[in-house]
Structures are given as C-alpha cells and as structure tokens.
Amino acid sequence: MNKKSEMTKAIEKAICWNHGGKMEGMVSLSTSPLKNEFCMNRCKNADTICSHCFSMNLQDMRKELKEKLIRNTDLLCGSVIPVQDMPLLNVRYFRLESFGDLQNTIQVQNYVNLSKRNPHTTFALWTKNPFIIRNAMRDGLKKPSNLIVIYSSPIMNKQTDIDRMKAAFPFIDKVFTVYDKEHSANVEINCGARHCMSCLKCYKKRTTSVINEQLK
Numbered sequence: 278m279n280k281k282s283e284m285t286k287a288i289e290k291a292i293c294w295n296h297g298g299k300m301e302g303m304v305s306l307s308t309s310p311l312k313n314e315f316c317m318n319r320c321k322n323a324d325t326i327c328s329h330c331f332s333m334n335l336q337d338m339r340k341e342l343k344e345k346l347i348r349n350t351d352l353l354c355g356s357v358i359p360v361q362d363m364p365l366l367n368v369r370y371f372r373l374e375s376f377g378d379l380q381n382t383i384q385v386q387n388y389v390n391l392s393k394r395n396p397h398t399t400f401a402l403w404t405k406n407p408f409i410i411r412n413a414m415r416d417g418l419k420k421p422s423n424l425i426v427i428y429s430s431p432i433m434n435k436q437t438d439i440d441r442m443k444a445a446f447p448f449i450d451k452v453f454t455v456y457d458k459e460h461s462a463n464v465e466i467n468c469g470a471r472h473c474m475s476c477l478k479c480y481k482k483r484t485t486s487v488i489n490e491q492l493k
Contacts, residue, residue: 284362288391291349292364293375300375302474304368306391308353308377308384309346315406316378319431326433326455329492332376346376354384363394370480371395373402382413392421401425401480403453407446420448427479430454436464439486451479451486461491
C-alpha cells in the first residue's frame with residue numbers, strides 16, 4: 278500500500294465532508310472570501326449577491342470554519358500540488374468553492390489536478406471570476422471532461438446571458454442566478470435548493486444550463 282504524502286493528508290483535511298442543510302451528503306473544497314480581494318470588494322455593493330454572503334456570516338459564528346478556510350486558501354493558492362499528491366475520492370459528486378471563489382491561476386491548476394486524479398468523480402466549480410480560468414488556459418491548462426464550470430451571476434435578480442458568457446469564456450457550462458422573493462415570481466426557480474443531492478442540476482451537463490435560485 279502506498280503511503281500518503283503529507284500534502285495528500287493536508288488536502289484531505291481541507292475537504293469538508295460533513296455539510297448540513299441543502300448540501301447534506303455533498304463533499305466540497307473551499308477557500309476563504311475573507312482573503313479574497315474580489316469577494317471583499319463585491320460584498321460592499323448592495324446590488325450583488327455577495328452582499329448577502331452566508332459564508333461571511335457563518336464564519337463569524339464558527340471560528341474553526343474561519344480558520345480552516347484561511348488555511349485552505351494558503352494551501353490551494355500558494356503552490357501547485359502535483360496530481361499524484363491529490364487524494365483519491367470515493368464520491369460521485371464534489372463541489373469546488375461552496376464558501377469562497379477563485380483567486381489565482383495556481384488555485385485553478387490545483388482544482389484541475391484534483392479532477393484529473395479522480396476521473397470518476399464529477400466536480401462542479403462555482404465562480405464569479407472566469408477570467409482567472411481563462412488566464413490559466415492561456416498558460417496551457419486544459420479543462421478536464423469531469424469538471425463543470427458554473428458562472429455565478431454577481432448581480433442579484435439579473436440573469437447573465439449564457440450565450441454571451443460562453444462566447445467570452447467557452448469553458449463555462451452553466452449560469453447560476455439568485456433572485457429575491459419579489460423578483461422570483463417573474464422567472465422559473467428551478468434550483469432544488471432544499472437538497473442538492475436530490476436535484477443535481479448543477480452536477481450534470483445534460484440538464485439545463487440556466488439555474489435560478491430564490492434567496493433564503
């Protein structure tokens with residue numbers, strides 16, 4: 278039996294294995310919005326969904342989570358982790374960034390390497406920063422077939438045009454938009470927000486490419 282490297286153990290420790298609420302049963306790997314300048318700037322704009330960031334509120338209540346996400350940021354954004362040092366996962370679906378967002382191309386490379394290490398797992402990455410993925414691809418990085426990229430619309434109640442986004446960023450598979458109660462009556466709310474595992478629209482490429490959720 279091959280002995281796990283210290284880096285493999287660090288990644289395993291960084292993974293969240295015990296989500297609750299709508300993400301019960303899901304597994305994820307995330308960084309901290311508190312160490313992400315893009316997140317911190319957006320949260321100051323009341324029109325953005327970031328101004329309602331559940332992650333920041335949750336970290337205020339849970340010191341251990343806050344510290345873990347900060348450690349994850351240093352781990353995933355600091356240096357490229359080789360494919361062979363990524364852990365093997367016995368899971369079918371895996372979420373990338375349930376709390377934070379992309380910060381640099383190193384982070385993109387690490388998520389790609391995790392996907393390559395686990396070709397039988399479907400990974401879904403939420404981001405408002407697709408330009409970071411584009412920069413990584415300009416350096417030669419290729420998107421694995423088991424990685425789904427979801428553009429998270431930054432402005433609440435305003436759906437991003439999927440065709441326009443795909444024209445600018447061909448690697449994007451879906452667009453996810455959040456609406457408040459007032460505006461949700463005018464669109465189809467097709468996110469199974471009560472339980473991701475019983476919905477899986479975000480984790481399957483052949484489902485709709487436009488997903489709408491009502492703000493809780």
